[in-house]
Amino acid sequence: MEIIVLETYHEISQVAAEIVVRSMQQTEKIVLGLATGSTPVGLYQELVARYKKNEVDFSNAVTFNLDEYVGLEPEHPQSYNSFMEQHLFGEINVPIKQQYIPPSNISNLKEIDRFCLWYEEEIQRHGGIDLQILGIGVDGHIGFNESSSSLQSRTRLTTLARSTIEANAKFFDRQIDVVPKMSITMGVGTIMEAKRCILLANGENKAKAVANAIEGPITASVPASALQMHPNTTILLDASAAKNLKHLEYYKWVYQNKRELETQM
Numbered sequence: 001m002e003i004i005v006l007e008t009y010h011e012i013s014q015v016a017a018e019i020v021v022r023s024m025q026q027t028e029k030i031v032l033g034l035a036t037g038s039t040p041v042g043l044y045q046e047l048v049a050r051y052k053k054n055e056v057d058f059s060n061a062v063t064f065n066l067d068e069y070v071g072l073e074p075e076h077p078q079s080y081n082s083f084m085e086q087h088l089f090g091e092i093n094v095p096i097k098q099q100y101i102p103p104s105n106i107s108n109l110k111e112i113d114r115f116c117l118w119y120e121e122e123i124q125r126h127g128g129i130d131l132q133i134l135g136i137g138v139d140g141h142i143g144f145n146e147s148s149s150s151l152q153s154r155t156r157l158t159t160l161a162r163s164t165i166e167a168n169a170k171f172f173d174r175q176i177d178v179v180p181k182m183s184i185t186m187g188v189g190t191i192m193e194a195k196r197c198i199l200l201a202n203g204e205n206k207a208k209a210v211a212n213a214i215e216g217p218i219t220a221s222v223p224a225s226a227l228q229m230h231p232n233t234t235i236l237l238d239a240s241a242a243k244n245l246k247h248l249e250y251y252k253w254v255y256q257n258k259r260e261l262e263t264q265m
């Protein structure tokens with residue numbers, strides 16, 4: 001894993017955007033895996049800004065979102081469909097037929113299973129995910145793979161942990177009772193097949209999950225710890241999210257050396 005610790009949220013968002021833009025410039029067509037929630041908002045703002053300056057073109061991009069709540073109308077302001085429209089899709093030029101995101105309004109179990117299989121097939125049909133953006137939950141989840149998710153799990157219906165419902169209540173006027181309890185999420189196994197992953201985390205409330213994910217044992221109790229086995233993952237942290245890391249100085253030193261090498265090239 002490459003672990004990049006920078007001072008601020010703004011800085012990690014900028015570096016993440018740079019990675020996305022460079023990856024897009026290296027290929028004709030990119031398949032992006034996208035996250036929602038508060039963490040990637042700065043990254044998306046930067047991508048929108050670069051798109052508006054003609055620095056990046058999304059017309060050949062295909063996007064697969066990680067997850068969506070079950071039991072909300074797609075137009076609900078807090079559905080991840082609405083989130084994506086507001087923060088990214090409404091502002092850039094990814095054609096709608098190239099935007100894949102689970103629907104929030106299917107509740108029939110058979111239909112959900114059919115959808116999940118289809119979603120996996122569509123990811124394969126497009127050649128797999130080239131670059132997967134991730135956030136991390138306070139319990140160490142990625143996507144909505146909560147503790148106990150198999151590290152080989154695939155796209156499926158999951159139940160949100162109490163801590164996730166409490167954390168996400170901030171988007172629902174702090175009304176815990178109206179936060180959906182279930183989601184459709186890509187599995188940990190699905191995420192692990194992405195060719196590259198970038199996980200962003202900021203804020204002190206993520207420090208424990210981040211330390212467990214990076215330096216703890218690989219365990220289904222902390223689904224993000226599976227990324228220790230991923231061959232090409234970059235973790236971008238602000239100073240607060242990094243504060244519990246035992247080997248923090250080493251990670252900073254590695255990054256500093258890499259930067260020095262890059263400037264010599």
Ligand code: F6R
Nearest residue numbers: 035036037038039135136137143
């Ligand atoms: C959202 C997702 C989740 C979030 C995580 C952190 O698509 O996959 O894993 O990344 O819950 O959420 P925020 O960024 O709101 O702290």
